Amino acid sequence: MVTLKQIAEKLNISITTVSKALKDYPDVSKKTRKLVRETASMLHYKPNSFAVNLRTKESKTIGLIIPEIVHHFFSSVIKGIISQAEKKGYLVITLQSNESYELEKQQIELLLNKRVDGILISLANGTADYKHLSEIIENDTPLVMFDKIAKVVKCSKVIIDDRKAAYKATQHLIDIGCKRIAHFRGPLLPQNSIDRFLGYKQALLDNNISYDSSLVYLLNDMSFEEGKFYANQLLQDHKDVDGIFINTDLVAIGAITEFNKQGIKIPEQINIVGFSNWFMASVISPSLTTINQPGFDMGKKAFKILYKEIKDKKEKKSIVYRDEILETDLVLRESTKN
């Protein structure tokens, strides 16, 4: 490691002058500043980032906690966050909660101890208590939640209107003539699975279709396997179902796989709408009609808001929390009629 002392000795000037020159202080002559910079570069001098952090009280890193990395939507979000952070000179530490509240809690503790400048989080399905999130705010660390959020926590949020999107998905099934529409819903806790369920229900009611709770299947881990399992279950429980709105594409793809295997014709016998627009949705056969959820943009937006809050905090401005709602659209494909 090259030190300021070595540069000073090489140029036969004081360490203080070297230090000032590198910070571009005007009380060092232009000529000396130039000479010091050139020498530093030649010697591959790197400022000690630990000392810089200590002085500036900034780490120029942020923490990101997501439930699952190997997941098309979340990896798109990560990509959006990282691309934007890099532009602003921030590095991103990523942690995976595995949908576990306990792990999420520990990870927040870890990030706070690490003194990251801000935290981005999408909650685990298991998270029902928000004390660990309040701790971030009490610690005066900017926090932005995205996708799976807790409404009661006071911070900025980047979401889609899950209720509206689910309404749109269900309305499409009604518009193409479906009368008995099932819903594969997500777990009870995350706000987005509640909202998608409510959007489904509202669309039925607004179209004078009576809500039948036996048509709603509560999923646990939202996996491909669960999609297969509940598609089979549905065939046994309700022979008359002609449409399904499914909480996420991975589950919908599992369901399509099962229906294909059992010789059920999609969309002739059952119409299917998914949610998220995973890449896979466009390549499976039949391809999947779904709600396009803009992961990359969500990541970019979440970082932008966090960045502004970090800046505002530094400049001792008061932080104004924002709810940013991104637009979604219905992508029509082969799994629904027309």
Place this chain on the structure above:
Amino acid sequence: MVTLKQIAEKLNISITTVSKALKDYPDVSKKTRKLVRETASMLHYKPNSFAVNLRTKESKTIGLIIPEIVHHFFSSVIKGIISQAEKKGYLVITLQSNESYELEKQQIELLLNKRVDGILISLANGTADYKHLSEIIENDTPLVMFDKIAKVVKCSKVIIDDRKAAYKATQHLIDIGCKRIAHFRGPLLPQNSIDRFLGYKQALLDNNISYDSSLVYLLNDMSFEEGKFYANQLLQDHKDVDGIFINTDLVAIGAITEFNKQGIKIPEQINIVGFSNWFMASVISPSLTTINQPGFDMGKKAFKILYKEIKDKKEKKSIVYRDEILETDLVLRESTKN
């Protein structure tokens, strides 16, 4: 932020005693140590990690550079790395090179300036010069390469035997009776696309099938779209091809989509073998025979080796570079006969 001073004042003891107590020094009485720890915990005291870094000369973070995050194989690798790092108390900063050499160079500079304790990298396709990698080693920062590596760089590497795996894939096509076998290969530079091509060629030669360079298509970005494009190109160029070994699953899935669209029967008319075993390979129709590439294990292994090298460096032991070669296997599915 709670300081040591506040703890000291509260207990009416010296700051030095508090500091020693928190570090569990035996010259502070057991009783005092316990009291200090309890008080620190009650006041939510967090050590200043910047000062700790400066003292220990460690950041307890590592850097990870990969070409692309939204990619089943690489996101599996990230997951493997993060899961293992967390166990050992390390945080992971992830950067995406976008297959760009320039970006990769800048990112390494950034990570070295940040003083990460070690770097894990899978090279961009555009990387032909390795000076930026040598700089990591000259900087005395442990480096482990995985998947897309540079053979000439002196560091530990975690790879699969791409040549052997490609040989196995091609041999399978020969074993089921294919006589004219095409290859969609990756770009010229990355070692893994060279090795997969060489494995393909060797299998042909060992089976007395003459090598025809017009059957080898050089791909650029290895995308779904390229798979569709070259599937169509192949149909125009060579009507007699009965098997294809494709460098990666995403491209193979593009090819299957195009063949399906044009009414070409798989495997009756063309047998296809992919590489990597993306999740999608199991759900597309027909499902894809492919080489299973263990991404999660590769990530875990790469971190384990890096961790050992960080530890050895700290203990001033000499570092012995290792080449770790992970096993692959051929997963038989519907896209090849039998």
